[in-house]
Amino acid sequence: MDIFDSExxxxxxxxxxxxxxxxxxxxxxxxxxxxxxxxISALDAQTxxxxxxxxxxxSFITTQAKACGAANPAMLAEHIVLIAxxxxxxxANHPESNDLIHAKEVANxxxxxQTQRNWLSAINTPPAKAFIYGIAAxxxxxxxxVSIWLPExxxxxxxxxxxxxxxTVTANAMNKNITASDAAKMYTKYEQMRNGTCQFPEAxxxxxxxxxxxxxxxxxxxxxxxxxxxxxxxxxLEKVRCNFTPMLMANSK
Amino acid sequence: MSTLREKxxxxxxxxxxxxxxxxxxxxxxxxxxxxxxxxxxKHFHSKEELILEVLKQGHQDFQSWLSDxxxxxxxxxxxxxxxxxxxxxxxxSPDFIGMGFIKASAEFPxxxxxxxxxxxxxxxxxxxxxxxxxxxxxxxxxxxxxxxLSLLFEGAVQAEQMQRGSGAMKYAKKAAKILIDxxxxx
Numbered sequence: 001m002d003i004f005d006s007e008x009x010x011x012x013x014x015x016x017x018x019x020x021x022x023x024x025x026x027x028x029x030x031x032x033x034x035x036x037x038x039x040i041s042a043l044d045a046q047t048x049x050x051x052x053x054x055x056x057x058x059s060f061i062t063t064q065a066k067a068c069g070a071a072n073p074a075m076l077a078e079h080i081v082l083i084a085x086x087x088x089x090x091x092a093n094h095p096e097s098n099d100l101i102h103a104k105e106v107a108n109x110x111x112x113x114q115t116q117r118n119w120l121s122a123i124n125t126p127p128a129k130a131f132i133y134g135i136a137a138x139x140x141x142x143x144x145x146v147s148i149w150l151p152e153x154x155x156x157x158x159x160x161x162x163x164x165x166x167x168t169v170t171a172n173a174m175n176k177n178i179t180a181s182d183a184a185k186m187y188t189k190y191e192q193m194r195n196g197t198c199q200f201p202e203a204x205x206x207x208x209x210x211x212x213x214x215x216x217x218x219x220x221x222x223x224x225x226x227x228x229x230x231x232x233x234x235x236x237l238e239k240v241r242c243n244f245t246p247m248l249m250a251n252s253k
Numbered sequence: 254m255s256t257l258r259e260k261x262x263x264x265x266x267x268x269x270x271x272x273x274x275x276x277x278x279x280x281x282x283x284x285x286x287x288x289x290x291x292x293x294x295k296h297f298h299s300k301e302e303l304i305l306e307v308l309k310q311g312h313q314d315f316q317s318w319l320s321d322x323x324x325x326x327x328x329x330x331x332x333x334x335x336x337x338x339x340x341x342x343x344x345x346s347p348d349f350i351g352m353g354f355i356k357a358s359a360e361f362p363x364x365x366x367x368x369x370x371x372x373x374x375x376x377x378x379x380x381x382x383x384x385x386x387x388x389x390x391x392x393x394x395x396x397x398x399x400x401x402l403s404l405l406f407e408g409a410v411q412a413e414q415m416q417r418g419s420g421a422m423k424y425a426k427k428a429a430k431i432l433i434d435x436x437x438x439x
Contacts, residue, residue, distance in 0.1 A: 072420055075412065079421050082408040093364060099400065106401045106408075106428065109435075113427035 003034060004054045004085060013060060019199045020067035021111055024080060028104035031088045036095060054081050070114040080107045189237050199241045258296040261286050266307050270350040274304060274360045304368050311353035312375045329389035333433050337426040340406060344413050344422045351414045355407050379403060398436045402429055
């Protein structure tokens with residue numbers, strides 16, 4: 001029997017994970033468990049790697065690859081199955097080898113290579129020229145305005161300054177603007193998520209009042225506008241489960 | 254090497270890659286090479302010996318080509334990164350007809366077969382070559398990275414052998430960069 005051509009394998013993968021990435025990567029765990037189970041000795045040694053014989057499996061992986069936004073789902077699926085077959089053959093011949101475990105990391109890198117652009121573009125979209133020109137123009141106007149109004153502001157009395165300070169505190173309390181420190185923490189989390197394969201909570205399970213914040217600030221990677229939204233976003237960010245392997249950490253652009 | 258022997262080797266290499274090793278008979282090889290069975294058996298005692306010679310020659314050519322390409326790159330970590338850049342160039346070139354040891358390993362899965370043994374040895378040598386590059390680049394788990402990169406490479410070449418222009422190597426190159434960058438990170 002060739003395990004790669006079995007309905008059992010596809011049914012095991014179908015129920016293995018809640019995410020398409022998880023279902024693709026489970027191929028390596030299921031094969032490893034199967035090959036290392038008692039009384040199961042080997043793959044059919046005479047079976048040649050033949051992607052056509054693995055059609056049901058390739059089709060299943062292609063569906064998962066499409067679901068996670070792979071650039072070329074069919075090719076990703078074929079490549080993953082070829083790697084899995086090669087590693088499984090090695091484990092079948094040498095049960096002490098960890099080829100399937102390392103092959104899983106290769107498959108993870110391949111999935112990232114085909115899907116990374118989508119996630120990166122959500123976070124690192126380069127600002128348009130018009131936006132940069134707008135910022136430059138605004139800065140110029142602020143400098144001009146300050147130079148005109150500064151002498152008037154200096155004439156203000158200390159009670160007036162005190163009033164202004166009090167008003168600022170009140171305004172801050174009302175707006176609850178997030179600080180640079182909050183922003184830095186959020187960006188750190190976004191960066192960590194970008195460097196892993198992440199499983200997000202299902203949007204359907206999130207209360208309607210939080211759904212917009214979740215989609216915009218957690219899934220979309222956009223910084224919240226105020227402390228209330230930050231608190232909500234942080235709660236859901238902590239529920240995102242990411243798979244970080246040492247090789248997939250920093251500099252994986 | 255005699256010209257005739259060389260011609261038989263070149264012909265066999267092309268036929269094995271394009272039609273398959275098991276599917277190519279000695280009759281076809283001598284017909285395409287324009288020689289006789291007697292001449293073929295004078296240089297190679299059996300078809301198996303011819304297959305082994307084709308594999309040895311192909312692997313030697315590949316290793317020499319890759320080493321030459323990497324000579325101009327001095328920094329070890331850059332050599333590792335450029336490995337897949339050069340391999341992609343090779344795989345996507347019109348002359349690419351496949352990788353001998355990968356095809357042979359697929360067609361001769363029985364471990365007792367001398368062809369399987371040689372193709373496994375060549376696969377191991379290629380992995381060792383990557384492992385040495387990784388060690389030179391200061392990567393501690395060089396053997397693991399080498400195993401991962403060779404799985405990636407062999408899978409992409411198989412995909413490309415099955416469908417020319419599949420683009421498998423393009424994404425393998427990206428995935429290799431992710432794996433190498435990860436391994437280089439302390």
